[in-house]
Amino acid sequence: MKVHFLIVDASCDKFQFLFKVTLAESHFENFGESPPSAFLVWEDLLVLSRIMNWLVWALLLCSSAMAHVHRDPTLDHHWDLWKKTYGKQYKEKNEEVARRLIWEKNLKTVTLHNLEHSMGMHSYELGMNHLGDMTSEEVISLMSSLRVPSQWPRNVTYKSDPNQKLPDSMDWREKGCVTEVKYQGACGSCWAFSAVGALEAQVKLKTGKLVSLSAQNLVDCSTAKYGNKGCNGGFMTEAFQYIIDNNGIDSEASYPYKAMDGKCQYDVKNRAATCSRYIELPFGSEEALKEAVANKGPVSVGIDASHSSFFLYKTGVYYDPSCTQNVNHGVLVVGYGNLDGKDYWLVKNSWGLHFGDQGYIRMARNSGNHCGIANYPSYPEI
Incomplete structure (x- = not known):
């Protein structure tokens, strides 16, 4: 059984990967320049789960070069408070930059959802807990x-x-x-x-x-x-x-x-x-x-x-x-x-x-x- 992945990040088009994975082994090959689209095909969800963390990090490293452009400086204080609250420490600067971007995305999700909750659109509220710097793919x-x-x-x-x-x-x-x-x-x-x-x-x-x-x-x-x-x-x-x-x-x-x-x-x-x-x-x-x-x-x-x-x-x-x-x-x-x-x-x-x-x-x-x-x-x- 083979599972093929092609991941393309529009903000960092030099990083393009074709992943060929079998249950016994995996190897990676450069795909080339400017593929027409990004696609994902999987035949076994468990195989996908095992390598998803690696894939996420490949994308995080790719996008980190753009981090300072996208980061919201008005959230610096709240980011520091959140890290202190949950004891978050990052070994590398690039890791913290990538985590900050995910955190901001999750914060936006939480804020908009809770606004909708206040208008009676949802039966539950969200919060920025200790998993707030992770993607759903990573959590799974x-x-x-x-x-x-x-x-x-x-x-x-x-x-x-x-x-x-x-x-x-x-x-x-x-x-x-x-x-x-x-x-x-x-x-x-x-x-x-x-x-x-x-x-x-x-x-x-x-x-x-x-x-x-x-x-x-x-x-x-x-x-x-x-x-x-x-x-x-x-x-x-x-x-x-x-x-x-x-x-x-x-x-x-x-x-x-x-x-x-x-x-x-x-x-x-x-x-x-x-x-x-x-x-x-x-x-x-x-x-x-x-x-x-x-x-x-x-x-x-x-x-x-x-x-x-x-x-x-x-x-x-x-x-x-x-x-x-x-x-x-x-x-x-x-x-x-x-x-x-x-x-x-x-x-x-x-x-x-x-x-x-x-x-x-x-x-x-x-x-x-x-x-x-x-x-x-x-x-x-x-």
Whole structure:
């Protein structure tokens, strides 16, 4: 399989690349002068995700020569304040220049969106958080690497009770079943944090003890046999299967997170949880998802998080018409409810406390399975 990329930057036409990528190797060739247009063709989204960060940096370096022309000097003070707030430091001047340009673009997006929100055009607000100097492509490449298994059909084992009366709202945080928000860093381990979050709740419900489980254990050990690739992506059900086969997972305290791939260091003496099986819910059913969240606990799901509106989300009920059913990010549904007349899913992310509402996002519920949130739900049992 080959994936061809041609990237052309109109402001820097000397930098033109043709990328020929295979699953086994990649090489780069100069394309020549003044191609007629820019195009992008891809046959495998995961390959695209792996090299997107390199491509972004190629364009950033290309455009940095024009940076001083485009930079808004009236924002210098606010740029410094933002860097100080989030502890941002850049090794090279060109890197800071490029980041500043991205930051200004995101700031414009946030400002215009919030203006529209004030006029009743949106149900959520945006904010310049710690990801404000990144593009959506970078965020997806570095932090959202969900690998949906190719096997079909899924083993849907959930038994629904359509006659059951469900509560209008649910928040498992209030029942002490949700650990603190984690930060996965520049590692595509969202799937691991989603999986341990679901199992942590089951441990609490069974034992009365809330213990953070080791996402690093999954990153390092739930690998080739399960189709997971550590920081290059994985899937929650495959993580559950590893815990079943391994007869356990270590605690976070004994096997801390490092945001990088490492050698498996599972130690049965530090085992903090086990898993007997996992349950998969019907594809695309928000009713089944609501029932499972209400009756069983937090549920692991995949979503489309590929839009700047997602990583810059601040508060409100997230609904972006451009969101698709193609999931690329693993998160945890810990509840549901209604805010200002809009149904939502309460979702725990793994991008730190600076993301969204203290690490959480309320995503539109009963809005056509928004962002594919009900496509691949699952939860473990002890």
